[in-house]
Each structure stands twice: as structure tokens, then as C-alpha cells.
Amino acid sequence: MQPSKLIHWAFWSFIFLYPFFKFFFHHQYPLTTWEFLLPCFFFILIFGLLALFLKNGAVDIIYLVLFYFLLSFVFGNLAWGEFVGMAFLFFGLFVCLKEANLFFSRMAGVFIAGILFVDVILAISNKIHQDPTPQIPKDISLLDKKNILYLIVDEHIGVDGMPLSVPQTQGMKQKLDSFYEKYHFTLFPKAYSRYFQSNDSIPNTLNGTDLPQGQAYFGKERREGALLASNQFFENLKKEGYRIHVYQTNYLDFCNSFVDECHRFSKNSPLAINDKSYLLIERIFVTSSLYLYTNSIFKEVLKSFSPDTFPSITGSLNVVPHMLEEIGEDARAHKSGTLFFAHILMPHYPYVYDPSCKPRPVSQWKGRAEFSGDSPKNSISSYQERYGLYYEQMDCLYSLLGSLFDGFINQGDFNGMTLVVHGDHGSRINLEYDPFAKFKDRISAQDILTSFSTLLAIKKSFQLQGTINSNEGGLNAILKEELNDREFTGENDGVVYFAESPGSVKLVPYPMVLF
Structure with missing residues (x-):
């Protein structure tokens, strides 16, 4: 595979799977379980095949769709109209970059670096933050107060x-x-x-x-x-x-x-399903469903199904x-x-x-x-x-x-x-x-x-x-x-x-x- 295609493969896999990784990591779900690894293997394989066979125009469209997909996780509370407006904005950006011969693969590196930088800053900030220390009145006996x-x-x-x-x-x-x-x-x-x-x-x-x-x-x-x-x-x-x-x-x-x-x-939490009493296919189904519900676009799409079809x-x-x-x-x-x-x-x-x-x-x-x-x-x-x-x-x-x-x-x-x-x-x-x-x-x-x-x-x-x-x-x-x-x-x-x-x-x- 050509180096450029390897870069596309790596960038696409990262952009698509990074929110999935964050979802599991946030909930402290073991990353060595098959319910995490199998979906990752599947989509890495899919993106490898796409990178191998698609031509330049289609490659840029894949970047466009994946950036939009990622932002639909970041901006999780936007209404349908706002997402449609964002789609038109992305399409305009795509046309301008094509005219200027600036392809999305060049942006992806900067974009990914920015994502990682922001997440590191947020992690440090959350580690520094602690629950406030309560103000406990002095000289008040607790022995005579029943629970x-x-x-x-x-x-x-x-x-x-x-x-x-x-x-x-x-x-x-x-x-x-x-x-x-x-x-x-x-x-x-x-x-x-x-x-x-x-x-x-x-x-x-x-x-x-x-x-x-x-x-x-x-x-x-x-x-x-x-x-x-x-x-x-x-x-x-x-x-x-x-x-x-x-x-x-x-x-x-x-x-x-x-x-x-x-x-x-x-x-x-997906951890609730991390139980030996549940089959692997059940664990994959529930964790993936919970993950999709964190994406506003998928959340709206899933509303058209019966509430019991995909566990939210x-x-x-x-x-x-x-x-x-x-x-x-x-x-x-x-x-x-x-x-x-x-x-x-x-x-x-x-x-x-x-x-x-x-x-x-x-x-x-x-x-x-x-x-x-x-x-x-x-x-x-x-x-x-x-x-x-x-x-x-x-x-x-x-x-x-x-x-x-x-x-x-x-x-x-x-x-x-x-x-x-x-x-x-x-x-x-x-x-x-x-x-x-x-x-x-x-x-x-x-x-x-x-x-x-x-x-x-x-x-x-x-x-x-x-x-x-x-x-x-x-x-x-x-x-x-x-x-x-x-x-x-x-x-x-x-x-x-x-x-x-x-x-x-x-x-x-x-x-x-x-x-």
C-alpha cells in the first residue's frame, strides 16, 4: 500500500474510532474486551479497504463525512436545522479546499493534534478539580443526633x-x-x-x-x-x-x-453490561447502542425505531x-x-x-x-x-x-x-x-x-x-x-x-x- 494510502487509513480509523475509545475509557470499561476490540477491528478493516481502492475525489469526501461525524459527537445538543446548516458549511469548505488544492488529509493531522491537545488539557483540569470542602459547624455534638x-x-x-x-x-x-x-x-x-x-x-x-x-x-x-x-x-x-x-x-x-x-x-454506563451472565453479542449490541446515543445525529435517527429496539x-x-x-x-x-x-x-x-x-x-x-x-x-x-x-x-x-x-x-x-x-x-x-x-x-x-x-x-x-x-x-x-x-x-x-x-x-x- 502506498504511503499516502496508509496515512488515509490511519487518519480515517483515528477520526472514526477515537470517540468510541473515549466512550469506553470515560466509563472505565476494559479496553481488552472483545466488545471493544471487535468493532475496532471491523472498522479498521473497512477503512483499509476504502483507502486501498478509492480515488482522490472519493478520499476527500470520506474526510468530509468523518469530520462531520466527529463534530456531531462534540456538539451533542444541536437541533436538526443546525446540523443541516453545518453540513452545508462543510460542503462549502470542501469546495474551497479543492479549488485551492488543499486536501483534507493535510488538515487531518492538525485536527487530530488539536483533539489530543484539548483532551489532555481537560484531563489535567478534571484531575485538579475536587469536590468543595464542606463547612462543618464547630462545637455541635453529633452523639445525640440519630441518623x-x-x-x-x-x-x-x-x-x-x-x-x-x-x-x-x-x-x-x-x-x-x-x-x-x-x-x-x-x-x-x-x-x-x-x-x-x-x-x-x-x-x-x-x-x-x-x-x-x-x-x-x-x-x-x-x-x-x-x-x-x-x-x-x-x-x-x-x-x-x-x-x-x-x-x-x-x-x-x-x-x-x-x-x-x-x-x-x-x-x-456500559460497565453495567460487563457481566459474565451476558453473551458477547449482547455486550457488543448494548455498548455500541449506548455509544451511538451519544451522537446527536444517530440519536435522532434511532428515535424513528421502537424505544425497545436499541437500548439507550x-x-x-x-x-x-x-x-x-x-x-x-x-x-x-x-x-x-x-x-x-x-x-x-x-x-x-x-x-x-x-x-x-x-x-x-x-x-x-x-x-x-x-x-x-x-x-x-x-x-x-x-x-x-x-x-x-x-x-x-x-x-x-x-x-x-x-x-x-x-x-x-x-x-x-x-x-x-x-x-x-x-x-x-x-x-x-x-x-x-x-x-x-x-x-x-x-x-x-x-x-x-x-x-x-x-x-x-x-x-x-x-x-x-x-x-x-x-x-x-x-x-x-x-x-x-x-x-x-x-x-x-x-x-x-x-x-x-x-x-x-x-x-x-x-x-x-x-x-x-x-x-
């Missing part, structure tokens, strides 16, 4: 919001009633979130607010992993002298200046069990004066666990909706199927929570602890419509309950008997009363917020239905 466990279980529907049309619902309601009674909780089966999205619900709950604006704590351009700098719940406990230990994924960052220990778990997230797989184990270990080391706060991606889709917490084959993973689009929805059969899988994943969650609580009991710490377990919104397994303003005259009462009804259970320090409070109310209304030792007696004229349209931060108030 607090605060768990947000993502996408957990409330007990009375569960659809009675699903055969397994009655059994699941009884399981939840029994579980929370066994561990001395007050269960609020008619609790609801005012918000449909986690990035609205969780910040408002932790700050005790019900703001009528979407993404109020992050702004319009909230990125994944954005820091929740304002956290009144943490601030109040820090003033009382509590240590704060956080266990989180990379969806929201709770580790602000009040946090003493921050335990991070990677959400939707791994959810709780191999994350939640480790997170809860770590909380249990830390609680054994810190007997008093500590808040253990965790955002748990369970029972959130995809439904990857069976009731015994055994991972399901990839072909059996399901999301919350059969059909995608502006309002993901289900057929009657897929609605029943997804709720069945959702409840089985819930069984797994409660097996894990039961083990955690039993550990506290065995240590003799459980009775004195305060425990709060709540969701951030409903299951969102809707039959017809998601809660958008344009559907407000068509959405059913059950789809509203499925969207907003959420779990809430509270065990106060030295509460020795489980009970049920059947008054209906929003999360904040209940938490405000109960965490200040006042019994919640109900809420008048409750409202929830519908987004004006998909992706809109403008929220429209809507009366909450009665359970």
Missing part, C-alpha cells in the same frame, strides 16, 4: 395511583402496605408529585418549593450531571450539625458545599445493589449525626431485573412505552406487559431495601433512625397521553395518576408502629407537616404542572384528580 436515611426512588408510583386494570396491581398494593407496616413507616398512598420530570420534582422537593417554572433550579439548558447548588434540606441539616453523605448517579449532582462525602455511581440506558443494572450495599456499610461506621441521602434509579425503566434481582436477557428489556413520539404511549397489551415488568423490578427493589433495613435492625440502630422514602413522579407507563398542555382535554384520569402519583413513606425516630395516612396531598405539603412533627390532614385544591409541549420549560397548572 437519617433519605431515599428518592425514581419513577415509583404511589400505592393508590396503581391502575386496577392491571391484574398484578392488587397484589403489589398489598405487598407495599405490608412492607411499610413491618418497618414502622407511615405510608401516604395518595401522595403525588406536582411535576412529571425528575429535574423539576427533586430540586423543588429538596428546597420546599413548588415553582411554576420548568428547570427553575438549572435554567433552560440543563445538562446531565448539573449541580444542584441550592438545597435547603441539606443546608438546614448542616446548620444542625449533621454530616451529609450523598450516593448519586450522574443524572443530578447533589454534592454541593454542604456535603461531607460524595459517592458517585455511573448511570447508564441501562438504568439500575449493577448500580442500585452496589449503592445500597455501600450505604449499609457506611451506616455501620457512622452511628449518629449523619444524613445518608441517595437518588436511586429504581424502579425506573428499563426493567432489567426479575423479582429475585436476576438480570434479564437484553432481548427482554423494556422501556415505559411501546410507541415513541411527542407522547410515548402503549397499546392495551403493552401497557399490561410493562406494568408486569415494572412490578417485578419493584419486587427486586424491595428485596434490596428489606436487606438494608434488616441490617440497621441487627445493628440496633433502626428504631432511633428517621427514614424517608419517596418517588419523584409516577411510573409514567401511560396508556394514551403524557401530561402536555395540548392533551389536557383528552388525557384520562388514570394517565394523570400514572404520571404524578408517587410513593411517600416516613418512619420517624422511635416510631414503633406502621400506619397509613390516606389524606391526599403533594409531596412538599406532606413533608412540611410530617417532618415537623405535625400530622398531615389533607390539602385543598391540589395542582400539578403540565409542560406546554415536549421539551418546553413552560409549565401550565392543572387540577390534580382525586384518587
Whole structure:
């Protein structure tokens, strides 16, 4: 092969595979595994054949396409119109460079050097950056302060919001009633979130607010992993002298200046599939699918397929069990004066666990909706199927929570602890419509309950008997009363917020239905 063709081969392989390498490297996925090596070998072979047989004009077009492909990873949030505009810009650049006899192979070396330089600088910057050191009040004894466990279980529907049309619902309601009674909780089966999205619900709950604006704590351009700098719940406990230990994924960052220990778990990491129970073909399929979803062009293309065709997230797989184990270990080391706060991606889709917490084959993973689009929805059969899988994943969650609580009991710490377990919104397994303003005259009462009804259970320090409070109310209304030792007696004229349209931060108030 001629030296020029070898250069093309090397440059094309680098431009195409470097984002793939970064994806695996970022998630600390072993680079010696076949799920990384086989795709690399395949595309290196393809580019070798192209370099060998293509002529100069086609060679430059390959460079053009690959540069555009690479930038679609770099600029991951551009809209379709912006990508089309970028395509025309690239084509104009291609014509100008051809006229000037400046071929893309000459640019590639400079381009690649620039990529490597920027990545080295970013790596150094990230290594220098550390989580802020918390300001711990002095002269405050922690010995008389009992530990607090605060768990947000993502996408957990409330007990009375569960659809009675699903055969397994009655059994699941009884399981939840029994579980929370066994561990001395007050269960609020008619609790609801005012918000449909986690990035609205969780910040408002932790700050005790019900703001009528979407993404109020992050702004319009909230990125994944954005820091929740304002956290009144943490601030109040820090003033009382509590240590704060956080266990989180990379969806929201709770580790602000009040946090003493921050335990991070990677959400939707390809590492979740790095398990001997999965076949090589499954591991290649999932890791490649997750990688493609980091590219805006592919992400838009994949939206035209069924949501279950290409996995976009791994959810709780191999994350939640480790997170809860770590909380249990830390609680054994810190007997008093500590808040253990965790955002748990369970029972959130995809439904990857069976009731015994055994991972399901990839072909059996399901999301919350059969059909995608502006309002993901289900057929009657897929609605029943997804709720069945959702409840089985819930069984797994409660097996894990039961083990955690039993550990506290065995240590003799459980009775004195305060425990709060709540969701951030409903299951969102809707039959017809998601809660958008344009559907407000068509959405059913059950789809509203499925969207907003959420779990809430509270065990106060030295509460020795489980009970049920059947008054209906929003999360904040209940938490405000109960965490200040006042019994919640109900809420008048409750409202929830519908987004004006998909992706809109403008929220429209809507009366909450009665359970």
C-alpha cells in the first residue's frame, strides 16, 4: 500500500474510532474486551479497504463525512436545522479546499493534534478539580443526633395511583402496605408529585418549593450531571450539625458545599453490561447502542425505531445493589449525626431485573412505552406487559431495601433512625397521553395518576408502629407537616404542572384528580 494510502487509513480509523475509545475509557470499561476490540477491528478493516481502492475525489469526501461525524459527537445538543446548516458549511469548505488544492488529509493531522491537545488539557483540569470542602459547624455534638436515611426512588408510583386494570396491581398494593407496616413507616398512598420530570420534582422537593417554572433550579439548558447548588434540606441539616453523605448517579449532582462525602455511581454506563451472565453479542449490541446515543445525529435517527429496539440506558443494572450495599456499610461506621441521602434509579425503566434481582436477557428489556413520539404511549397489551415488568423490578427493589433495613435492625440502630422514602413522579407507563398542555382535554384520569402519583413513606425516630395516612396531598405539603412533627390532614385544591409541549420549560397548572 502506498504511503499516502496508509496515512488515509490511519487518519480515517483515528477520526472514526477515537470517540468510541473515549466512550469506553470515560466509563472505565476494559479496553481488552472483545466488545471493544471487535468493532475496532471491523472498522479498521473497512477503512483499509476504502483507502486501498478509492480515488482522490472519493478520499476527500470520506474526510468530509468523518469530520462531520466527529463534530456531531462534540456538539451533542444541536437541533436538526443546525446540523443541516453545518453540513452545508462543510460542503462549502470542501469546495474551497479543492479549488485551492488543499486536501483534507493535510488538515487531518492538525485536527487530530488539536483533539489530543484539548483532551489532555481537560484531563489535567478534571484531575485538579475536587469536590468543595464542606463547612462543618464547630462545637455541635453529633452523639445525640440519630441518623437519617433519605431515599428518592425514581419513577415509583404511589400505592393508590396503581391502575386496577392491571391484574398484578392488587397484589403489589398489598405487598407495599405490608412492607411499610413491618418497618414502622407511615405510608401516604395518595401522595403525588406536582411535576412529571425528575429535574423539576427533586430540586423543588429538596428546597420546599413548588415553582411554576420548568428547570427553575438549572435554567433552560440543563445538562446531565448539573449541580444542584441550592438545597435547603441539606443546608438546614448542616446548620444542625449533621454530616451529609450523598450516593448519586450522574443524572443530578447533589454534592454541593454542604456535603461531607460524595459517592458517585455511573448511570447508564456500559460497565453495567460487563457481566459474565451476558453473551458477547449482547455486550457488543448494548455498548455500541449506548455509544451511538451519544451522537446527536444517530440519536435522532434511532428515535424513528421502537424505544425497545436499541437500548439507550441501562438504568439500575449493577448500580442500585452496589449503592445500597455501600450505604449499609457506611451506616455501620457512622452511628449518629449523619444524613445518608441517595437518588436511586429504581424502579425506573428499563426493567432489567426479575423479582429475585436476576438480570434479564437484553432481548427482554423494556422501556415505559411501546410507541415513541411527542407522547410515548402503549397499546392495551403493552401497557399490561410493562406494568408486569415494572412490578417485578419493584419486587427486586424491595428485596434490596428489606436487606438494608434488616441490617440497621441487627445493628440496633433502626428504631432511633428517621427514614424517608419517596418517588419523584409516577411510573409514567401511560396508556394514551403524557401530561402536555395540548392533551389536557383528552388525557384520562388514570394517565394523570400514572404520571404524578408517587410513593411517600416516613418512619420517624422511635416510631414503633406502621400506619397509613390516606389524606391526599403533594409531596412538599406532606413533608412540611410530617417532618415537623405535625400530622398531615389533607390539602385543598391540589395542582400539578403540565409542560406546554415536549421539551418546553413552560409549565401550565392543572387540577390534580382525586384518587
